Amino acid sequence: DDPDVSSAWLSFWHCQQATDPAQPCRRTALAQPLTLLNVHRHLKLMGAPLVTEVAEDPEKVSTVHLQLGLPLVFILSQKETYEADRRTAEFVAWQLLGKAGVALLSRDLVDLNVLHRSNVALKTPEEGMPIQYLVLEDTDEVITLVEDKSKVKQIQEDEQEEEEEEDEDEIENNNQDIQDDQVVEAVSRDKKRELPLEQILVLTEENFRSSLSEAVRTVVLFYASWEAVSLAVLRSYSEVAAHLKGTPGVLLSRVNCWDWPGLCSQENVTQFPTIKIYKEGQQSVTYDGMWGTEELSSFILLSRVSCPVKLATMDEAEGYLRGEFPPELSSHHHTSLLGVFSTATSEAREAFEEAGSILSGHIRMGMYFEDDALALSQKYSVSPPALLLGRSGGRSVEGIALSKHSVQDMVQMIRYELLDIFPEITVPNLPQYLQLRKPFLILFSAGDISQMESREMLKLAKGRPQQAFVACWLNLKKTPVGHGILRMYFSTTPSLPVLLWVNLHAGGQVFKFPSEEPITEMNILSWLEKLQAGLEIPSSTLSEEDWKPPLPAYDFLQMMEPSVPELSPQTSPHPGDTPEQHPPKSPGGDAAGGDGAIREEASQGSTAEEVGSPGRDLRGTAPRLAARDKQGRRHSEL
């Protein structure tokens, strides 16, 4: 009785409840395959009351839904809100029709030993499962809760089926040989695509020196053609090449260290990938930023001017702060950083220059030390040595007195000054803020944040200059991975925007700002006070777990022991010193290779081979390849 799903379906039309004959009746389609059992079940469910009212201990309640293996949702009601709760229950019941039952439980009649704030309870059909009491904010959360439950169940069932299948097929059951490195797998899957590398010069031991002397500036990517991370970077690099095509004075090139190991070690390249920028007569600069197309392009473009660039006149200095000078960089909207020094402050100036060479490529840095330096700096009410920070095209210029003269301090300070007060957190910029090692007060927003939120948050951030936290926001549209974060915190995406306090570095608690309260500086501050006082309960806590090996390795030592008796630990001088360095294997995964020979024999129709000579030729591997294809979990390759 295999149903043909495409040609027939069954719906239950709820015309009995229809109040207005002009309106079409509601209907509920049967979601399962059209089998006798399913039809019976569906009809039974449709016949059950939409909302059951209960006045007893929910543990004892049983309805047709539970009997049919579906969950039952209790809406916890009070006398005062009965009408509203009843409407909510009915609304939810319609949504869940056929998937779960809905009951209205009156708290006044039953003595429930649960949180007063709880408004929903969930009872699952499994025997012995405790009832979950929850505080939910809207009806969608209820629906999600039920649907996710059933999905999880579905998945588990699927997995079980799969596992059974695997057992039957005698396939590796612990998946050790399935790639779980996202970068390696992505690069493998992309290997057949031809990369547009025409713009990138291939350098070899023979032409390396001569090529460097041909261009003003040569960017060299050192990579290894077998190494996934460097191949991933090569892909971004090819995008950079397309992006920078036609930029004068910059030559993009690459060296495959698998072909030219001598050249790579001579250039001090010990790991892949490495990008260096060579300029005639100068020491090469090693790129130390994000391996992304934008970041790399910007680095290369910024590297074209010296860092810091010496400004000769007051006009140039002003133009520089506005972002108009030097012209090569006018298209780049970076903050302009200008060091102003009087002729007497050479120590600070040298440190600044040194800092410039460290920050080269990442930051626009200028330097002015003409006679009228004092006049320039006083315009921004500081006196040399000082830093001037020109943001947004010079519309706001901030003056900062330079007090520390060590290079390290200066680099640190410049980095710090360039951080935004209320930044939008993105994947590339998060590390800069992580380095502050402070908790995050972060507003997750579905898109751009509103004027009001922005204003209030900025006030909050600015109001406390030595603040103990990073105030920031995240645009889920621009940084969709934020959904993943929210899902980890709350299982479902809460209503947005949502303001969170995340203790990233100490304790890992996540607190959620009450959604009913408007996001204002005052509210946030009082909430933060409550947080500090320990009056709030964290919504979630970040996992403290160490990053352990995702899967066990082949235990060759164990496999070897039977055939190499002299290896057994008894002959080892320290018996009992054998480590338990292999994590426990999944049941049945023991001796995965040890009985490989037997397995192999079975799959080959029991050729009488000596034990310990597994399929060693193409014939031996052929059935496996086929099995893999069937699994469809691995890229196909020979």
Next chain:
Amino acid sequence: LGLALYAGSLCAVSGATFVYHDYCVIGAGPAGLQAAYFLQQAGRDYIVFERSHAPGSFFALYPRHRKLISINKQYTGKSNSEFNLRHDWNSLLSHDRRLLFRRYSRDFFPNADTMVRYLEDFASLLKLRVQYNTAIIHVTLEENEQAWNGHYFLLTDQDRKNYKCSSLLVAAGMWVPNVVNFPGSEYVEGYETVSINPEDFAGQTVLILGRGNSAFETAENILGVTNFIHMVSRSRVRLSWATHYVGDLRAINNGLLDTYQLKSLDGLLEGDLEDLAIVKDKKGKLHITLRFYLENRNISAGIDSITLPQDELDNFATRAPYDRVIRCLGWKFDFSIYNRSLRMVPGKGNIKKYPQIKPSYESRGTRGLFVLGTASHSVDFRKSAGGFIHGFRYTTRAVHRLLENRHHGVPWPSTVYPITQLTNSIIKRVNEASGLYQMFSVLADIILLRENATAFEYLEEYPIGVLAELEMQTGRKARNGLFVIIMEYGRNFSGADKDVFYYNRAVGEAQHAWQSNFLHPVIYYYKHLPTEREMRLRPPDWPLPRPDAIHHIVEDFLTDWTAPNAHILPLRRFLENCLSTDLRSFFAESCFLFAFTHQKLPPFCQQGYVRMQGLVGSQELRHHAVQAGLLQDYTHTDFSGDRPPDSHDGSQEQLMRDHAIPVHPLQHLVNAKDE
């Protein structure tokens, strides 16, 4: 430092005049020149003594038929210079690319004259300090507490000139012919002097004593013109392609095996040469008999009075008389020049032709005396390549590094890497390193882990025989465990009597890698440096004691171990499990997610992304990762109506599965507060 003042200067000690050098090298053959190169590069005070007027005097004579059996591969399809050295068995190591043997000869098996020319160029282009026409005829010790090793080495040459050194490197090679004495051995011609002109053998019947490459090389030369050749030796023939030892009979010389097995009159016999006797008849023909028959007889009494085996056994195999008997029994080390105080004694058993040395190549009898080159082959005789140029060029470098550490405080060269580079650094080396490949099971790369396994130190080509002494010998610390990377053949694959072409001889699957037969990388993991005792008690035929864990990278037909799933993935899992960490690489987006959802980050994110070197990845790559279920795509998440995302599917959680927040947030609420 005081010693340096004497450098190269004459000084009078106990009446005699000495020229002093820190290092004296005996012999300007390949090993002596190789040692000289490293000493020169390090700026050390050294001198090489060569008895001849030019380097490589052995090669000026030998092999007699002038064909070297070391391969000189012109092409490998690769430009990797280190990899290509795996298939260049004649070049010495240097920075000068002109000194690659393929620039000297296009022959796969080059002529020995080319080797002589090459060695001359090596010495002159690199301006090595070689004193020619100086035969060291005596070496003795002078006790001195100030000396590096408690004594100086005093050397005397043929003109009674004296030299004094702190360290003596013996690279004199093996040039004393092995001679067997039996009645009638005076009729035997030596390989050293026998004619190499085939015409001299026309119509003759020849007996060759020995079964090595020189014996077969000699036979090969005259195979076509003799009546027949018989070859006699104690042991069965050892074919190099069965034993995987380059010193055994090579296919290029084995024509006689063909004619023997195809019954073209030539033949092989087994027998102890000590039992042999040769009798010359009146016509000058040589008859084989047994020493046994000669007892109480006088050979000079004439052939008629001597019993020949065929008198009793009329089908005795070598009953036919021979025109010539040629001895091709190889060479031994010249022990004669060393004073007894140096205790330069022969090894035991089948290595008695070599002087006794430790696995560090230092003499067992005398501290500060190192044996290099062919004479040092006792360490890996019949196993690896230490007796040949392509092997000892690396062991010589290892000895140099030991000396640099011991005498000059220069620790063994090493590179420190972050732990994220662990898999890569191993893959790079096993794919290109020539020293590991040639000196398999003898030289090993060592990875010393730093505290908390966040970084490691990589040392190349250390002699594993002295693994227990690693800290003392290298000046590096091994406190937090180590990996030892070597290459091995399968345990029961090699041997003179083994069938190396049996069906199913090659393993293809990573999970059976430990049964690999052909040369493949093996990684041993030790939590603590093995002790001397553990090294001594290691299983027989094992290069190392039982490790805490072991990994075999499955043998590869192309010797290219870069396959992501078959080679790199199992290696990564092994390393992860040894270190108890997660060594996967992640795109920046994953690190971003982890940074917000985990208090700790995997090493790749910690050492990359957090330091602002995250791997952003191109659109296509991220798309592939999503397709593979290893990265979740949130871009299509519909959040306009606060709706939960629908794109939830099972496989995407693979990454997060083990690392999910342990306390379900909603449960947390319930449990925390009971009102």
